[in-house]
Amino acid sequence: MRPEERNAAVGRVRDQFPVGMRVLAVDDDPVCLKVLENLLRRCQYRVTTTNQAVVALRMLRQNRDLFDLVISDVHMPDMDGFKLLELVGLEMDLPVIMLSVNGETKTVMKGITHGACDYLLKPVRLEELRNIWQHVVRRKFSNCERANIDGYEECTRPSNADFDHVHSQITGGTPDQSGRSSKKRKEYHSEEEDEGEESNGQENDDPSAPKKPRVVWSVELHRKFVAAVNQLGIDKAVPKRILELMNVERLTRENVASHLQKYRLYLKRLSAVASQQASIVAAFGGNDPFMRMGAFEGLQGYQSFASSAALPSFTPQGLLNRNSPTSFALQGMSASRPIQIASNSTISHSISDPNKYHLSLPGTSSRQGNLAQGLTTSVGQVQLPQKWIHEETDDLSTILSVSGQANNGVPGTLQSVTNSHLLQQGLVECRQDKVVIQPCSSASSDRLEGTVGVSSSLMDSCASQQNVVPLSAFSISASPMNGSLCSNGVAELGATSSVGTNICPSNDLRVARDNNVGASSFGSVILLSPDTVPNQKYLNFGGGSNLRQSMDGGNTDNLLNSKLIWSCLPTSQPSNLVGSHHPMSQRLNNGNLGGTMVGQTTAAAPQTRIDMFTSGDTPTPKSASDLSFPKVHSELSSSSCSFDGLLNSIIKVEKDDASFSDDLGCDFYSLGACI
Amino acid sequence: MAAAALREQLNALLSSMFSSGLVDDQFQQLQMLQEDGGTPGFVAEVVTLFCDDADRIISELAALLEQPIVDFDKVDAYVHQLKGSSASVGAQKVKFTCMQFRQLCQDKNRDGCIMALAVVRNEFYDLRNKFQTMLQLEQQIQAQQ
Numbered sequence: 001m002r003p004e005e006r007n008a009a010v011g012r013v014r015d016q017f018p019v020g021m022r023v024l025a026v027d028d029d030p031v032c033l034k035v036l037e038n039l040l041r042r043c044q045y046r047v048t049t050t051n052q053a054v055v056a057l058r059m060l061r062q063n064r065d066l067f068d069l070v071i072s073d074v075h076m077p078d079m080d081g082f083k084l085l086e087l088v089g090l091e092m093d094l095p096v097i098m099l100s101v102n103g104e105t106k107t108v109m110k111g112i113t114h115g116a117c118d119y120l121l122k123p124v125r126l127e128e129l130r131n132i133w134q135h136v137v138r139r140k141f142s143n144c145e146r147a148n149i150d151g152y153e154e155c156t157r158p159s160n161a162d163f164d165h166v167h168s169q170i171t172g173g174t175p176d177q178s179g180r181s182s183k184k185r186k187e188y189h190s191e192e193e194d195e196g197e198e199s200n201g202q203e204n205d206d207p208s209a210p211k212k213p214r215v216v217w218s219v220e221l222h223r224k225f226v227a228a229v230n231q232l233g234i235d236k237a238v239p240k241r242i243l244e245l246m247n248v249e250r251l252t253r254e255n256v257a258s259h260l261q262k263y264r265l266y267l268k269r270l271s272a273v274a275s276q277q278a279s280i281v282a283a284f285g286g287n288d289p290f291m292r293m294g295a296f297e298g299l300q301g302y303q304s305f306a307s308s309a310a311l312p313s314f315t316p317q318g319l320l321n322r323n324s325p326t327s328f329a330l331q332g333m334s335a336s337r338p339i340q341i342a343s344n345s346t347i348s349h350s351i352s353d354p355n356k357y358h359l360s361l362p363g364t365s366s367r368q369g370n371l372a373q374g375l376t377t378s379v380g381q382v383q384l385p386q387k388w389i390h391e392e393t394d395d396l397s398t399i400l401s402v403s404g405q406a407n408n409g410v411p412g413t414l415q416s417v418t419n420s421h422l423l424q425q426g427l428v429e430c431r432q433d434k435v436v437i438q439p440c441s442s443a444s445s446d447r448l449e450g451t452v453g454v455s456s457s458l459m460d461s462c463a464s465q466q467n468v469v470p471l472s473a474f475s476i477s478a479s480p481m482n483g484s485l486c487s488n489g490v491a492e493l494g495a496t497s498s499v500g501t502n503i504c505p506s507n508d509l510r511v512a513r514d515n516n517v518g519a520s521s522f523g524s525v526i527l528l529s530p531d532t533v534p535n536q537k538y539l540n541f542g543g544g545s546n547l548r549q550s551m552d553g554g555n556t557d558n559l560l561n562s563k564l565i566w567s568c569l570p571t572s573q574p575s576n577l578v579g580s581h582h583p584m585s586q587r588l589n590n591g592n593l594g595g596t597m598v599g600q601t602t603a604a605a606p607q608t609r610i611d612m613f614t615s616g617d618t619p620t621p622k623s624a625s626d627l628s629f630p631k632v633h634s635e636l637s638s639s640s641c642s643f644d645g646l647l648n649s650i651i652k653v654e655k656d657d658a659s660f661s662d663d664l665g666c667d668f669y670s671l672g673a674c675i
Numbered sequence: 676m677a678a679a680a681l682r683e684q685l686n687a688l689l690s691s692m693f694s695s696g697l698v699d700d701q702f703q704q705l706q707m708l709q710e711d712g713g714t715p716g717f718v719a720e721v722v723t724l725f726c727d728d729a730d731r732i733i734s735e736l737a738a739l740l741e742q743p744i745v746d747f748d749k750v751d752a753y754v755h756q757l758k759g760s761s762a763s764v765g766a767q768k769v770k771f772t773c774m775q776f777r778q779l780c781q782d783k784n785r786d787g788c789i790m791a792l793a794v795v796r797n798e799f800y801d802l803r804n805k806f807q808t809m810l811q812l813e814q815q816i817q818a819q820q
Contacts, residue, residue: 031725031760035705038721042712075755101759123701123762126708 018133019044022066026056026084027073027099036071036099036124043129053079057087061216064092068136071120074100074107082114089115091217093143093258095135099124143258217259224248225259234264678819685812692805702765719813722806725764729799732757733792740789750788751780757795768798 023045027033033049040047048067050056053076060067070088074081085096098111101122111119117135120128217225228245229237239257246256692698709717732753739750758773772795779787 029728029756029760029763031721031728032763034721034724035763038705038708038712038714038717041714042708073759075752075759077752101755101762122759123704123765126704 017137018130021045021133021136022068023047023132024056024059024067024070025049025072026053026070026076026081027051028053028076028078029073032073032099032122039124039126039129040071042126043132045129045133052076053081053084057084060088060092060094064094064216067094069132070094070096071099071132072096074098074102074111082110085111085114085116090222090262093139095139097132097135221246221248221251222259225256225263229260229263234267678816681812681816681819685809685816688805688809688812692809697768697802697805698765699767700765701762701767705765719810721764722810725760725766726803726806728760729757729766729769730803733796733799736792736795740785740792745783745785745788747780747783747788751777754780766799766802769795769802772798 023040025033025036025040025047026049027036028051030051033051037047037049048059050059053072056070056072057079060070070084072081072084076084081098081100085098088094088096095117096115097118097120098116099120099122100107100111103121108119117139118132224246225242228242231245232238232241237260239253239260242260243251243253243256693703705718705721709715736750736753736757739746739753754773754776758770758777761767761769761773772791776788776791776795779791
């Protein structure tokens with residue numbers, strides 16, 4: 001009987017995972033803190049409380065492994081709750097739940113963008129607190145996934161263990177929890193039992209018990225890190241080399257890798273915010289040259305960070321109101337999200353950031369599996385890439401092919417978008433679907449949070465990116481393009497808007513989403529009257545027209561024109577249009593902005609113009625991309641052949657414009673038809 | 676007085692507090708927490724904390740509003756805190772008046788704020804009296820058992 005008993009005991013401990021979860025509660029208000037503490041204890045978490053954020057931070061710094069979760073009030077006299085949130089996110093990868101009596105959307109949004117995993121309103125209810133353990137599990141999951149992406153094998157075992165753990169939690173624990181009677185609660189509360197189980201649980205099963213000591217990313221350490229990254233150039237900065245440059249004891253490659261990932265996310269988010277603001281300014285005809293310059297520089301900096309990039313290039317713009325420059329922390333919080341996302345929309349992830357892709361090699365195959373699954377279920381568009389593979393000739397960046405696949409995702413989203421007509425909802429739905437598909441996704445709500453937090457800016461960011469990116473492209477390729485773009489009518493507008501969607505060179509989320517936006521505007525604008533079209537679409541167009549605007553030299557009327565043109569587009573037209581846009585957008589993803597611009601314009605514009613571009617502009621892409629492309633190749637070439645194939649076909653296309661438009665034309669017809 | 680009679684009195688007091696909207700279901704939850712969670716004295720502790728804290732905040736507010744130049748941000752922060760703690764304890768009426776108070780504060784309406792403070796104070800004193808009676812009754816019941 002003994003072994004059985006022991007098994008039963010172990011099982012029971014497993015079933016009670018949230019019991020004994022270590023929560024740090026921070027609130028300056030003694031009443032709230034007292035109530036919160038009691039509620040948390042009631043959920044059988046182990047609670048530590050403090051009424052000062054500074055003390056909380058000290059406790060976390062001294063021994064972060066003592067806590068699984070932080071719950072913090074937003075308004076505190078000694079330190080703003082958001083600041084604490086940032087710091088916790090930066091220095092320790094703990095989930096933080098914000099708590100406030102103030103439920104204004106703005107404040108909640110701020111919490112989310114700063115990386116809070118949840119935002120609870122006072123007075124907190126027991127039901128809400130009963131559920132917060134999920135954030136700990138989710139964080140754990142995402143950490144493991146991230147580790148896998150970075151090629152750590154060590155994490156696979158813990159992750160399995162966790163999975164088991166959670167599994168048993170779900171199977172055994174849930175009914176127990178929901179059906180718990182108050183009598184049973186009392187039972188749970190009997191002291192000895194509680195104690196014994198807690199200690200057990202901690203040793204065996206506490207999902208958040210770290211396997212290794214964590215590294216505190218103090219400000220100084222982070223500075224070294226940034227210096228190393230800047231020295232290497234962000235796309236060349238691989239953890240190993242950063243580690244060498246930093247020359248810090250007890251720091252492991254893994255530490256650096258995960259921090260690098262957070263850092264990249266941070267940069268992305270900064271650029272998203274910057275571009276969003278730029279787009280708003282641009283879309284509403286803001287005449288402040290400084291603002292525009294700021295946005296421009298921001299994006300410039302962002303692009304350049306493909307080659308050398310530094311945080312400093314962002315800070316000066318004053319556009320980053322939403323994210324303060326010090327807010328690496330939030331990246332920390334969000335760092336896990338993209339990875340969750342990555343597993344189903346790997347595509348977009350990898351498109352966006354070649355380096356990341358490079359890092360993710362070990363996990364690629366499985367995630368591709370997921371990807372394929374997601375895609376087939378959504379549309380069955382998987383044949384498309386294969387077609388391209390057949391056409392493959394020589395080499396070029398894998399990113400392209402990757403983005404090709406990303407576009408595959410688009411039909412799926414598009415479908416649902418066209419069905420729902422409410423863009424944003426459609427997108428969210430889609431994303432949810434994908435999450436469901438993904439076998440080991442822990443993410444659905446997290447992911448949605450992510451979208452909520454970021455999407456508002458991302459939706460727009462495509463527009464602004466249009467606005468800015470072309471500018472930089474033009475600074476290189478100069479006048480030939482101006483004429484063509486200005487003279488273009490509807491078709492070209494279409495091109496620009498889809499183009500813009502994909503320009504952002506290294507934002508996973510954004511690329512995917514932008515695709516959606518761009519694409520969906522094709523689908524739904526036609527059906528909706530201009531009034532009902534969601535705002536971001538206008539922003540999108542605003543972006544499109546801004547592109548022209550900047551080229552034309554400040555013709556603000558275009559904004560309106562473009563809108564009108566757009567909403568007037570006849571239904572029959574789009575399939576072709578859409579088709580031709582997608583290839584372009586793929587090319588954009590290279591990060592080769594100059595090149596992509598050319599590609600797009602050519603594709604969307606009539607053939608006559610193609611000639612013009614081929615002669616005038618193809619050189620520019622080369623020069624523009626010289627810096628970024630080779631790296632991309634070297635890192636990506638190793639990844640997978642199918643990707644290569646895709647790339648190649650596209651590259652070939654770029655070299656040979658006439659055939660390109662033909663090829664893609666047909667390929668994408670099918671895509672368009674699907675849509 | 677017999678324990679039963681005291682308990683009856685206590686229950687009557689509590690139900691009048693609920694029905695008059697002085698306290699809301701958050702307060703009920705606190706009571707349930709105490710009863711189910713085996714934490715005797717929890718409600719008393721929270722209520723005492725709340726009364727002390729609110730009293731302090733109200734006098735701070737009074738001092739702030741007497742200044743020749745009112746620092747409305749500070750006022751707002753205090754009112755916000757009072758709103759938070761009253762929400763946590765389930766002091767519904769105080770919470771509602773705090774919400775109005777905050778609005779006046781954002782409008783930088785000094786006279787309005789002073790009036791709002793008076794209202795908050797009245798609500799709070801009323802509640803505090805009830806709370807004190809409640810705690811006394813509980814203590815008496817405890818003593819009898």
